[in-house]
Amino acid sequence: MAKLVSDFLLERLNEWGITRIFGFPGDGINGILGALDRAKDKIDFIQVRHEENAAFMACGHSKFTGEVGVCLATSGPGAIHLLNGLYDAKMDHQSVVAIVGQSARMSQGGDFQQEVDLNSLYKDVAHEYIHMVSVPMQMRQLIDRAIRIAKAERTVTCIVIPNDIQEMDAEEPPRAHGAIHTGIGFPDVHIVPSDADLKKTAELLNDGRKVAMLVGAGALNAGPEIIEVAELLGAGVAKALLGKAAVPDDLPYVTGAIGLLGTEPSWKMMMECDTLLMVGSSFPYSEFLPKIGQARGVQIDIDPKMLSLRFPMEINLVGDSKQTLRALIPFLKKNKHHHSWRKEIEKGMEDWWKVLDARAKDSASPINPQRVFHELSPRLPDNCILSSDSGTSADWFARHLKIRDGMKASLSGNLATMCPGVPYAIAAKFAYPDRIPIAMVGDGAMQMLGNNGLITISKYWKRWKDPRLVILVLHNNDLAQVSWEQRVMTGDPKFSGSQNVPDFPYAEYAKLLGLKGVFVNDPEKVGEGWDDVLSADRPAVLEVITDPNVPPLPPHISFDMMVKYSETLLKGDPDEAKIIKQTWKSEMSTLFS
Numbered sequence: 001m002a003k004l005v006s007d008f009l010l011e012r013l014n015e016w017g018i019t020r021i022f023g024f025p026g027d028g029i030n031g032i033l034g035a036l037d038r039a040k041d042k043i044d045f046i047q048v049r050h051e052e053n054a055a056f057m058a059c060g061h062s063k064f065t066g067e068v069g070v071c072l073a074t075s076g077p078g079a080i081h082l083l084n085g086l087y088d089a090k091m092d093h094q095s096v097v098a099i100v101g102q103s104a105r106m107s108q109g110g111d112f113q114q115e116v117d118l119n120s121l122y123k124d125v126a127h128e129y130i131h132m133v134s135v136p137m138q139m140r141q142l143i144d145r146a147i148r149i150a151k152a153e154r155t156v157t158c159i160v161i162p163n164d165i166q167e168m169d170a171e172e173p174p175r176a177h178g179a180i181h182t183g184i185g186f187p188d189v190h191i192v193p194s195d196a197d198l199k200k201t202a203e204l205l206n207d208g209r210k211v212a213m214l215v216g217a218g219a220l221n222a223g224p225e226i227i228e229v230a231e232l233l234g235a236g237v238a239k240a241l242l243g244k245a246a247v248p249d250d251l252p253y254v255t256g257a258i259g260l261l262g263t264e265p266s267w268k269m270m271m272e273c274d275t276l277l278m279v280g281s282s283f284p285y286s287e288f289l290p291k292i293g294q295a296r297g298v299q300i301d302i303d304p305k306m307l308s309l310r311f312p313m314e315i316n317l318v319g320d321s322k323q324t325l326r327a328l329i330p331f332l333k334k335n336k337h338h339h340s341w342r343k344e345i346e347k348g349m350e351d352w353w354k355v356l357d358a359r360a361k362d363s364a365s366p367i368n369p370q371r372v373f374h375e376l377s378p379r380l381p382d383n384c385i386l387s388s389d390s391g392t393s394a395d396w397f398a399r400h401l402k403i404r405d406g407m408k409a410s411l412s413g414n415l416a417t418m419c420p421g422v423p424y425a426i427a428a429k430f431a432y433p434d435r436i437p438i439a440m441v442g443d444g445a446m447q448m449l450g451n452n453g454l455i456t457i458s459k460y461w462k463r464w465k466d467p468r469l470v471i472l473v474l475h476n477n478d479l480a481q482v483s484w485e486q487r488v489m490t491g492d493p494k495f496s497g498s499q500n501v502p503d504f505p506y507a508e509y510a511k512l513l514g515l516k517g518v519f520v521n522d523p524e525k526v527g528e529g530w531d532d533v534l535s536a537d538r539p540a541v542l543e544v545i546t547d548p549n550v551p552p553l554p555p556h557i558s559f560d561m562m563v564k565y566s567e568t569l570l571k572g573d574p575d576e577a578k579i580i581k582q583t584w585k586s587e588m589s590t591l592f593s
Contacts, residue, residue, distance in 0.1 A: 004035065004166070005165055005167070005169070006032045007038060009161070009166075010035050012184075016144075021099075022054040023054045023071055024047065024078060027074065028076065028102065028103070028163050030166070031163060031165075032161070047459070048423075048456055049452035051079075052081050052082065052419065053426075053449060054071040054073065055088070057071070057424075058071040058085070058427070059085055059424075060387070060426075061427040064385060064408050064428050068095045068147055069097070070096070070099065074100070075100065075102045076113075078101070079101070079116065080121070083125060085420070086125045087417075089156050093154040093218075096155075099158075099159050100158065103163065119132060125156055130160070131160065136168050136171040137171040137173040137179070141181075189320075191323070192327050201317060204296055204298060204315060205275060207296075210274045211233040211236075212238065213229070213233075213276075214237075214270075216240035216282065216283060217240070217280060217413070218280020219280035222321040222322035223247050225325035225329065229328070234341055235338070236342070238263075240259075241261065242281075242411075244410075245408050248402075249401075249402040252349060252350070255269055258270070263352055264355070265348035266555065271290070273294075277300075278297070278313070279321050283310060298313060298315045299313045299315075300319060301317075356399060363523075367521065367546050369393075369396055372474070372544050373399075373401055374400050378402075379534060384407055384438055387410055387411060387424035387428065387438070390420075391479070392552050393474055395552035408428070421440060423449070424437075425469060433463075435466070438470045440474075442474045442476075442480070443473055443504065444479045447504060450471070450473075451504075451509065454509065454513055457515065458539075467538045470539070471539075471540070472544065475506060476545070476546045476548035477500060484551060496574055505543075516533065516537075518540060518541070518543065521545040551582060
């Protein structure tokens with residue numbers, strides 16, 4: 001039997017090191033599905049419940065492994081469903097290849113069923129490379145280029161394959177004019193600035209008396225180098241959310257997250273520093289960076305387009321974070337003048353952890369969500385993989401969880417979309433079946449896509465070496481992050497019609513699927529609940545009834561925020577008495593911890 005185009009597709013993907021594809025079937029990819037059945041010993045097809053989850057899983061796979069993630073969807077609606085997850089990958093600079101079906105070539109342009117102009121639809125999300133296969137001998141170059149460009153540009157690429165092409169005989173490109181002959185392989189590239197630029201950078205950094213570092217996702221592989229540079233410069237280290245796992249939180253000079261979800265020490269450090277070293281981060285909120293003219297700046301980024309984008313840097317270095325810092329270190333000098341600055345940062349963090357401890361212990365109705373994360377932090381298993389959804393779960397994830405060396409952690413950074421928490425955890429489990437992923441999700445995201453992710457978990461969990469995978473659901477019947485944004489950013493009361501979430505029994509639903517479900521509505525039993533799910537013999541859902549009126553206070557409350565909050569109270573909020581009470585408790589914990 002002749003090899004079909006679909007068989008060649010999978011064979012070539014496997015030669016590139018692809019062993020897993022996330023997707024959902026449809027008649028627009030029937031040829032590829034048949035080939036997947038024939039290649040099941042080489043390519044593991046993970047059937048999801050919704051194509052958006054497939055794209056999130058491909059993105060999560062790329063984030064946690066550094067490899068190219070691949071997702072598959074049928075023509076028309078299937079390809080459309082991928083888009084949100086693909087934008088998550090694009091905006092967080094992850095390497096993902098989307099393979100989508102299309103109507104047969106002879107029907108295209110005829111307003112055929114499920115015919116969508118995919119090249120136009122994907123023109124933005126996969127703008128670096130989106131092409132449709134027109135003839136069988138074109139298949140090789142499209143696969144090779146889609147993977148190579150996704151890897152090189154850290155972005156999304158797409159191959160559109162008409163269903164008639166899928167079932168044709170595979171053909172090699174001829175040795176003829178106009179034929180393209182591509183190959184496999186991606187080099188291990190290490191870009192490092194010149195010694196002259198490194199020396200100039202070192203002179204600037206060595207002159208700094210109050211050095212602040214901001215590290216992001218681009219620095220995740222540079223932990224030892226970040227620590228060594230911080231020690232030499234006497235710097236404090238703040239972390240963008242995507243860089244949470246770059247360095248451990250138990251280092252006394254690591255100030256944690258920055259921005260609206262950040263810490264007070266990160267805010268204070270940025271407002272008082274005289275030198276800023278930004279490494280592998282595109283942190284977007286310039287109001288949380290030093291004032292213009294306050295600090296001299298150095299930025300290191302692999303992508304020159306991202307340099308001097310958030311702050312006018314004096315020196316811009318294009319390079320791999322780890323290799324650039326390693327090359328920079330010999331030029332740095334240990335300066336004793338940094339001692340008082342470092343001590344101030346360390347004292348600030350010591351006090352901040354006490355504030356968080358006090359806030360977590362504040363009473364609430366019935367459970368303070370901060371306590372849920374506070375109880376988890378010391379229980380985090382070694383080498384666990386953390387994912388958070390967007391919403392207040394991201395606030396508590398950012399502040400209360402102390403990352404240790406060897407852990408991984410991520411969430412939707414630049415897109416900040418709902419729903420990746422569960423699919424990220426699933427992708428992590430497939431990539432690392434002996435490690436424990438923990439997803440932290442609000443009930444809004446759980447109802448949107450998380451619940452059907454549990455069905456995927458129930459389908460596959462028995463194949464994992466260690467069956468544990470934990471999903472925390474913050475059950476508060478409120479889209480709480482937006483409710484607080486309405487109050488603080490627009491001065492409007494919470495709009496119950498848009499914000500109230502229907503009740504749903506998440507733990508019981510998990511049990512119906514053959515998973516473990518633990519329900520907690522007593523603050524004194526939160527720790528016991530964590531112990532239960534972390535020691536389970538199968539994936540588990542921990543459903544905790546939390547109070548939506550606990551305020552996710554930013555590290556710095558602006559005058560405008562205070563005005564808007566006052567306007568909210570004057571207009572009358574449906575939860576006015578509760579939010580006043582919980583805000584007062586949080587402020588008292590801050591003042592008297």
